[in-house]
Amino acid sequence: MKKLLVSVSVAIAAAGLIGTAAPAQAAEHVTPRNVSTASYHAAKESVAQQNARRMAASYLKTMPFSRTGLIDQLEYEGFTTKLATYGVDKQHANWNYQAARMAKSYLRTMPFSRQGLIDQLEYEGFTTAQATYGVKKAGL
Structure with a gap:
């Protein structure tokens, strides 16, 4: 199976991030609610x-x-x-968590053997340990 490279517009649309944000207040030291504190740091x-x-x-x-x-x-x-x-x-x-998410996602759309899913996750760029963790968390 080939990797899928997704355009940013598709990902942003899927995340519901397209739209207009409310203007920030002009008062000093006010952090807009839609902007994380990390961006200020x-x-x-x-x-x-x-x-x-x-x-x-x-x-x-x-x-x-x-x-x-x-x-x-x-x-x-x-x-x-x-x-x-x-x-x-x-x-x-947490790349183990990401591997588990991807394993579950694959299993929702198609059947895999345990080793076949590990191989697929490794193809997607996960380490063997991450892929094995993800497959186990997905129930295989």
Whole structure:
């Protein structure tokens, strides 16, 4: 099975992030509710780093990815390898959890043998340990 590289517009639409945000209040020290506190602490990040971090977060909210799969996806979206890696690593994602999400997702759409699903997850970029964990959590 081949990897699917998804366009950012599809992922953002699926995450329900398309639309207009309410304007922020003009008062000092007011944090808009739709902006995470992390973005305020990211002042030392370049705009490109912020974008890579935010896009990686958006993808992880929408669908499961392996670390390398998410880096590949961000590169597909036009980020350099360095920026894509930065954005992905800033997520501090639990890759075992992501493997379990992907395993469950595959099993909802098609049957797999235990080894076949491990192989598929490894193809998606998970380590053998992550893939095995994910398959076990999915019930195989």
